[in-house]
Amino acid sequence: MKAVVLENKGVITYKEVPTPEPAPGHLRLKIKAVSICGSDIKRYVDGHRMYPLILGHESAGVIDLIGEGVNKDYLGKHAAVIPLVPCFVCEQCQRGFYSACHNYSFIGSRQDGCYAEYVDLTEKNLFVVPEKLSFEHVAMIEPSTVARHMLALGDFKRGETAIVLGAGSIGLMIVQWLRILGAEKIIVTDILEDNLKIASKLGANVTVNPSKVDMVKELQKLVGDGADLTLEATGVPQVLEQTLPITRPRGTIVLAGNQPLDKSLPLTFIENLMRREISLKGCFMSYSAPFPGHEWAETIDALLNGSLDIETIISHRYPLSQAPEIFEKIGAHQLTHQKIVLNPEETV
Numbered sequence: 001m002k003a004v005v006l007e008n009k010g011v012i013t014y015k016e017v018p019t020p021e022p023a024p025g026h027l028r029l030k031i032k033a034v035s036i037c038g039s040d041i042k043r044y045v046d047g048h049r050m051y052p053l054i055l056g057h058e059s060a061g062v063i064d065l066i067g068e069g070v071n072k073d074y075l076g077k078h079a080a081v082i083p084l085v086p087c088f089v090c091e092q093c094q095r096g097f098y099s100a101c102h103n104y105s106f107i108g109s110r111q112d113g114c115y116a117e118y119v120d121l122t123e124k125n126l127f128v129v130p131e132k133l134s135f136e137h138v139a140m141i142e143p144s145t146v147a148r149h150m151l152a153l154g155d156f157k158r159g160e161t162a163i164v165l166g167a168g169s170i171g172l173m174i175v176q177w178l179r180i181l182g183a184e185k186i187i188v189t190d191i192l193e194d195n196l197k198i199a200s201k202l203g204a205n206v207t208v209n210p211s212k213v214d215m216v217k218e219l220q221k222l223v224g225d226g227a228d229l230t231l232e233a234t235g236v237p238q239v240l241e242q243t244l245p246i247t248r249p250r251g252t253i254v255l256a257g258n259q260p261l262d263k264s265l266p267l268t269f270i271e272n273l274m275r276r277e278i279s280l281k282g283c284f285m286s287y288s289a290p291f292p293g294h295e296w297a298e299t300i301d302a303l304l305n306g307s308l309d310i311e312t313i314i315s316h317r318y319p320l321s322q323a324p325e326i327f328e329k330i331g332a333h334q335l336t337h338q339k340i341v342l343n344p345e346e347t348v
């Protein structure tokens with residue numbers, strides 16, 4: 001089969017690789033759509049833990065082959081890939097904290113992923129979906145679940161006011177979940193006007209561009225003593241620091257942006273956090289018990305009833321074969337984009 005393989009830091013190729021044959025207990029998914037995640041780009045630009053590796057974890061397809069011992073009813077079913085492969089036995093898995101598993105794998109990061117014609121999976125890593133959903137939309141269930149999980153971690157309640165820092169793909173998913181779950185006011189910040197326009201279309205009530213105004217002052221004008229919930233999705237240290245003065249005392253901040261590891265925060269951050277008795281919560285992936293969690297089922301419901309808009313956040317579609325040039329362009333900051341969908345079938 002053809003696949004897109006990360007060969008080394010900054011080196012990605014489209015080439016022929018062995019087609020997976022499912023082992024006993026495994027299934028094979030014929031990939032119909034896979035979207036590019038910011039983490040895939042990071043693995044390409046900054047380098048990764050292992051090579052060669054087929055990237056890609058936001059994906060959907062059709063189950064086309066089953067290994068020994070797998071129920072035949074799976075054949076032909078449409079499914080989303082659940083990329084986390086927890087051990088299900090360690091202390092954290094027992095608690096249902098799967099993303100803290102002591103011994104996990106991850107499709108497209110620690111084992112071969114979905115930038116390919118086929119991917120090999122276990123039953124637990126397939127989320128069977130209704131056939132009427134488009135594969136492109138199903139591929140984006142995973143990033144939606146991360147946003148939904150952030151709101152669960154932030155204990156979001158209907159009627160609350162929220163600030164979303166960063167209107168990239170996760171930020172735009174968060175905006176939608178805030179709208180779906182009944183936020184009173186959704187305020188979104190981003191330095192790109194295009195991102196803010198999309199955020200408004202998806203449910204933001206107010207948008208603020210920090211490259212044009214003093215962000216903290218502007219947000220304080222809008223929320224007074226602070227928002228109930230602040231969601232950080234930029235991964236920029238200065239933005240992280242600014243979360244405190246815009247969150248109300250006893251409010252909550254949830255972090256999902258990956259911060260640069262060579263930077264640090266002044267301890268005044270902790271001082272201010274303590275004085276305002278703010279809860280700071282980390283978010284890593286999207287899982288809860290029972291695996292993969294309510295985030296997944298709720299996303300399906302939102303896709304079926306039309307409340308989750310995926311179409312608006314898809315900016316580009318390409319055949320899988322073009323992935324190397326697309327990564328090169330993104331790495332060189334020559335392609336502004338929202339979600340990019342790759343389609344393996346168009347390569348034939």
Ligand SMILES: [Zn+2]
Pocket residue numbers: 037038039057058142143
């Ligand atoms: Zn992702």
Ligand SMILES: [Zn+2]
Pocket residue numbers: 086087088089090091092093094100101102103104
């Ligand atoms: Zn485990």
